[in-house]
Amino acid sequence: MPPYEEIAAPADLHADCQAVSRRLQEAAVKATRPAPSFHYDERPRETPKRDIEISEAAQRLANALHLHLD
Template identity: 50%
Template sequence: MSRQTPASHLTHAELAPSVELAADCHVVGHNLRLPSPARARVAAAPSLRFEDYPSEVGKREIAISDAAARLANALHLHLD
């Protein structure tokens, strides 16, 4: 009696051909509305120029609720 291997335990040799796997990836990307690989490759890289970034960025304020402070104090954490 032959026993089949579950799909999660297949090795690369037991998987579908690479052409079929690539086609599956394209369908998934299309259904998720991902940019096509060709369009993603020609997208411009982010700038590395110093002038393209703001010189000063303010720090975010973090609000700590009373419940979070009580929990932190109970765990002996210090949220100052």
């Protein structure tokens, strides 16, 4: 008795092997890329900050809870 209830068709097994091969090749390419630098002079100097907007509904809720997000 086979270890599985049903054995897939050879074409399906071949397609699975090709998919695994492609994934292994992609992993090998990623694994051989150089690591990102951690040197201070190679980092961006300024990173823009995100603007945080407080909606009117959030402000009303915060005021009701006495958080005062003015």
